[in-house]
Amino acid sequence: KAGVTQTPRYLIKTRGQQVTLSCSPISGHRSVSWYQQTPGQGLQFLFEYFSETQRNKGNFPGRFSGRQFSNSRSEMNVSTLELGDSALYLCASSSGTVTYEQYFGPGTRLTVT
Amino acid sequence: AQSVTQLGSHVSVSEGALVLLRCNYSSSVPPYLFWYVQYPNQGLQLLLKYTSAATLVKGINGFEAEFKKSETSFHLTKPSAHMSDAAEYFCAVSDQANTDKLIFGTGTRLQVFP
Numbered sequence: 001k002a003g004v005t006q007t008p009r010y011l012i013k014t015r016g017q018q019v020t021l022s023c024s025p026i027s028g029h030r031s032v033s034w035y036q037q038t039p040g041q042g043l044q045f046l047f048e049y050f051s052e053t054q055r056n057k058g059n060f061p062g063r064f065s066g067r068q069f070s071n072s073r074s075e076m077n078v079s080t081l082e083l084g085d086s087a088l089y090l091c092a093s094s095s096g097t098v099t100y101e102q103y104f105g106p107g108t109r110l111t112v113t
Numbered sequence: 114a115q116s117v118t119q120l121g122s123h124v125s126v127s128e129g130a131l132v133l134l135r136c137n138y139s140s141s142v143p144p145y146l147f148w149y150v151q152y153p154n155q156g157l158q159l160l161l162k163y164t165s166a167a168t169l170v171k172g173i174n175g176f177e178a179e180f181k182k183s184e185t186s187f188h189l190t191k192p193s194a195h196m197s198d199a200a201e202y203f204c205a206v207s208d209q210a211n212t213d214k215l216i217f218g219t220g221t222r223l224q225v226f227p
Contacts, residue, residue: 004156031213043203043217056214090156094213100145100164102213104156 002027004093004105012111018079021108025072025093031055032074033102034066037088046089049074050096078110086112115140115206119218127226132176132191134221136204139185146187147205147215148178157203163187174198199225 005024013019025032033056034046045058049068066076072093078085088109092102120135138144145164149157161172168180178189187204201222205215 033213033215035215035217042219043205043215045214045216048213050213058214092157092213096213100147100162100207101159102215103159104149106154106156 004091004103006089006091006105006108008108009106010109010111012113013081014113015081015083017081018077019081019110020075020077021089021091021110023074023076023091023093023105025074025091026103029093029095029103030072031094031096032068032072033092033094034074034076035090035092036060037090037107038086043090046076081112083112086110115144115216117204117206117216117218119202119204119221121221122219123222123224125224125226126194128196129193132189132194132198132223134189134202134204134223136178136187136189136218137185138187138204138206140206145207146178146180147207148172148176148187148189149203149205149217151201151203151220153200160189160202194223194225196225196227199223 007022031050033048037043048056052068063079068074088107090107091105094102116139118137147162148160161170163180171177176191201220203220204218
């Protein structure tokens with residue numbers, strides 16, 4: 001099976017802009033979770049989508065949003081970018097049921113200047 | 114709330130030596146615990162998981178971890194380090210109600226010297 005894919009891999013944006021990141025889960029997986037990884041804050045959970053519905057949400061401002069499509073692909077959007085949003089954004093997919101195993105993509109490295 | 118503490122942000126060992134990476138958790142319910150590894154410029158790869166079955170869990174690449182409830186620990190070990198083990202290792206916990214929400218530790222960078 002193909003793994004989790006994320007596009008783009010690298011992105012440079014300017015403060016105030018918005019950005020959309022994409023994640024394609026492993027075939028058959030219905031759950032997609034997003035994490036932010038920074039040197040200062042480490043790995044932090046953003047949100048999880050299961051069957052097109054947000055099932056869990058972390059403690060991030062409303063500028064961070066996401067959605068999931070009927071084919072389980074997911075996007076996350078960050079509006080009004082701030083310098084502190086520079087991070088590696090990781091997507092993980094799972095079956096969303098009882099296996100408790102998440103498979104991570106390679107991440108999107110976002111740099112805000 | 115669930116939390117994870119990884120003792121030691123950096124660990125250095127010689128090739129062939131024992132690897133021991135420490136993880137302590139805090140959980141109000143029986144936890145599900147995980148170890149992930151991250152190589153430079155890559156995502157996270159699941160090494161092993163504990164989900165209330167056997168307390169000694171064997172994972173990939175020769176790693177294993179033992180769940181000790183009395184010590185609230187889930188330390189990762191490997192009998193003999195290999196150069197290719199050099200990476201960052203993360204311990205994570207999730208609770209049974211939110212199994213796809215992982216709380217990660219701050220990570221331990223493992224260096225392996227020849």
